[in-house]
Each structure stands twice: as C-alpha cells, then as structure tokens.
Amino acid sequence: MATPYGFTPLGYDQVTSLGSATNLPSIPHGAIMVLVSCSTAAVRWRDDGVAPTASVGMPLAVGQEFQYAGDLAGIQFIQQASGAVLDISYYR
Numbered sequence: 001m002a003t004p005y006g007f008t009p010l011g012y013d014q015v016t017s018l019g020s021a022t023n024l025p026s027i028p029h030g031a032i033m034v035l036v037s038c039s040t041a042a043v044r045w046r047d048d049g050v051a052p053t054a055s056v057g058m059p060l061a062v063g064q065e066f067q068y069a070g071d072l073a074g075i076q077f078i079q080q081a082s083g084a085v086l087d088i089s090y091y092r
Contacts, residue, residue, distance in 0.1 A: 013090075019079065030092040034088050042060060042061050072090075
C-alpha cells in the first residue's frame with residue numbers, strides 16, 4: 001500500500017547500540033528513503049564517507065526526525081551521550 005506521498009513502507013528497525021559510528025541495519029531491498037527518529041539522547045550523522053564523532057557531524061536532537069534519501073548504505077550515526085535510540089522506517 002502506497003502512502004499519500006507515493007512511498008511504500010518496507011520495514012522498521014530500532015538501533016540502540018550507537019557507541020561507535022553505525023550504519024543503518026538491514027536495509028530492505030528496494031529502499032530509497034528512510035524516516036529516522038531520535039530518542040533518549042542526541043546523535044550525530046554523516047553521509048560523506050567519513051565517520052561521525054560525538055562532536056562532529058550533523059546533529060539530530062532528541063525528539064527530532066528527518067527524512068533521508070541519499071546513499072542509505074553510506075549514512076552513519078553515533079550517539080552524543082550514552083543511551084541514544086534511533087527508530088527507522090524504510091520506504092521505496
């Protein structure tokens with residue numbers, strides 16, 4: 001079933017181990033976009049082939065979410081403080 005925006009849901013993941021730079025897990029075949037939501041602690045992300053650190057990268061605050069449609073296999077996340085959780089929905 002397609003969403004009103006033309007995307008079809010493909011799956012969901014939750015990432016709770018973000019102590020080091022971490023790629024998206026289990027990207028479903030055909031996925032072209034993700035919706036990422038951050039809870040518990042802020043994270044940073046990069047998609048330029050360089051791993052983010054707790055102080056360098058694009059920040060994603062607790063309670064924020066963003067859509068990403070770049071290289072899904074290349075984006076990486078890291079927590080800024082212990083306990084960060086990412087909820088990820090995949091779409092095609």
